[in-house]
Amino acid sequence: MLEQMRELRLRLRGDIDLATRDDIAGYLDTVIKFSGDDVVVDCGAVDFMDSSGITVLVDARNRLDAQGRRLRIVGLTTKTRRAIDILGLGAFLGVE
Numbered sequence: 001m002l003e004q005m006r007e008l009r010l011r012l013r014g015d016i017d018l019a020t021r022d023d024i025a026g027y028l029d030t031v032i033k034f035s036g037d038d039v040v041v042d043c044g045a046v047d048f049m050d051s052s053g054i055t056v057l058v059d060a061r062n063r064l065d066a067q068g069r070r071l072r073i074v075g076l077t078t079k080t081r082r083a084i085d086i087l088g089l090g091a092f093l094g095v096e
Contacts, residue, residue, distance in 0.1 A: 006037040007072075013045035016053030024053070028060040032067075039064060044075030049083055054093075061093055072096055 008031055016024060031039055041057065043049070061071040072094040076084070084090055 007040050008035045008037040009040045009042055011042040011045065013047075015048040016043075016046055016056070017048060017050040018052045021052045021056050025056045025059070028056065032060065032063050036069075038070040038072070040072045040074055042075045043073060043080055044077075046076070046080050049080045051083070051087075054084060054087065054089065057093055058089065070094060 010027060010031060012024065014020065028039070028041075039060065041060075057071070057073065064071045073084075074096050076095060081090075081095065084093060084095060089095075
């Protein structure tokens with residue numbers, strides 16, 4: 001039997017940092033509450049990500065995991081992926 005996996009894609013751009021974390025957390029909160037799909041965060045247009053941005057993604061991943069859903073992060077540039085790699089969170093966050 002073939003099961004179709006559904007994903008909702010959220011495209012982010014600019015900086016993911018202390019100044020934007022609450023907005024991004026709100027977007028993710030809405031997606032998690034009102035969609036039963038797995039979530040793909042496309043970071044292809046993200047210029048910078050600090051630890052507060054990473055924390056938002058970790059929180060979203062934990063909430064999705066508790067519901068049996070997945071988080072995937074795609075499109076990270078070398079620059080934005082570096083912080084996640086330094087923290088050893090790539091596999092945990094579903095970075096592709």
